[in-house]
Amino acid sequence: MDTNDSLRVASLWHSMHAISQQLSPTTGCSEIELLEADTFDLHIFQSLTGTKFFVVCEPGTQHMEALLKVVYELYTDYVLNNPFYETKMPIRCELFDINLTQAIQKDRVALLGR
């Protein structure tokens, strides 16, 4: 997915998130956390500041909430703490990408045992 595709998905999700809040059949429900489809699962984490993090994975993948929390920490360390990153712009921080890849690799090793 290139930047434009990501932006399209993100804005689509932003609207769906708003609609789902209004449609929720249970009270006190604040957001969608998981979307289960035939070929993928979509996990979402929303911080208290409203920033949303998504991960798309194979159906049934475990520990995605933990991964999202790790990504949140990486975001605060390498993106927000970078004085040259402009908020709300696409993230082009090399350190973030490197650490993100490492975090996912570590996760895969833990999950697949290799």
Next chain:
Amino acid sequence: MQNAELFTLTYGAIVRQLLTDLEEVEEVNKQLDQMGYNIGIRLIDEFLAKSNVSRCVDFKETAEMIAKVGFKMFLGVTASVMNWDADGTCCSIVLEDNPLVDFVELPDTCQGLYYCNILSGVIRGALEMVAMKTEVTWIRDMLRGDDAYELQVKLLKQVPEEYPYKDDE
């Protein structure tokens, strides 16, 4: 802590440079607040990610969070919360220890300077990102002769994220 001194000296250098560049003490106060605000809007996510706290039930909990967890995490000191008003929307955060002001004495030419004004901006910016509009002002300042650092934090209003969808359109 070795880097604490560097932090204090760096902050001091910033304030001195601002005084040289802006000359007016009131302008420096404003600039420090603005810098603090720019830090606060980013710092809040780091705070939330690292402290793993859940949403505060009310403003009282928010204030305690700032004083006990926030100040500890970022400045290594704990503060206390006191002087709540009747509706629980205004309180004071009191710091006895303040690493920003180690070695600092304000000269007479800097009357009216709020040396630590970056802190008021940080709190204001951080709270704004979690849907609270606040006013943060200094009540007591040890560099001005008081016995402690006291910040008044007043909740002006909650501003939950609004979606631009109206049912009747």
